[in-house]
Amino acid sequence: MQNNPSTRAARKPVQKRPTYSIEAVDNALQLLQLLRDGGALRLKDAAEELGVAPSTAHRLLAMLVYRGFAVQDENRRYVPGPAMGVGPAGLGWTRLLRSLAQPHMELLSARLNETVNLMVRGGDESALPGDGGREQCAAGW
DSSP states (O other): OOOOHHHHTTTSSSSSOOOOOOOHHHHHHHHHHHHHHHHHHHHHHHHHHHOOOHHHHHHHHHHEEEEEEEEEESSSEEOGGGGGGGGOOTSSSHHEEEEEEEEHHHHHHHTSSOOOOOOOEEEEEEOOTTTTTOOOOOTTT
């Protein structure tokens, strides 16, 4: 993630800072905005964006992972988790899962003459791996 002005502008507060602000909460909310706007975030970049030590950024990100707001991908980057309303679509593992499952699903669909779907569960949510849940599995499967 680059430290560019447009990213910072998108995260500017919409109101004046509260009198009794809680820095840890503010930092966690900034991380959510970074994940939402950037899609992927390395620990080092998170620490730089927040102006905190990497250990502090790690603890904040660990809580976001614990609550489902972030997940770590195969490259150890943090990406939006299912609690943010978007799954980790577009990651390498979802493309691999789809490519491995597709021939089996096509065969199953042909044998049963039924639509076959593949869902990935994340917490209480589930989504189609691929295009953020917008993919139509019935088309061609």
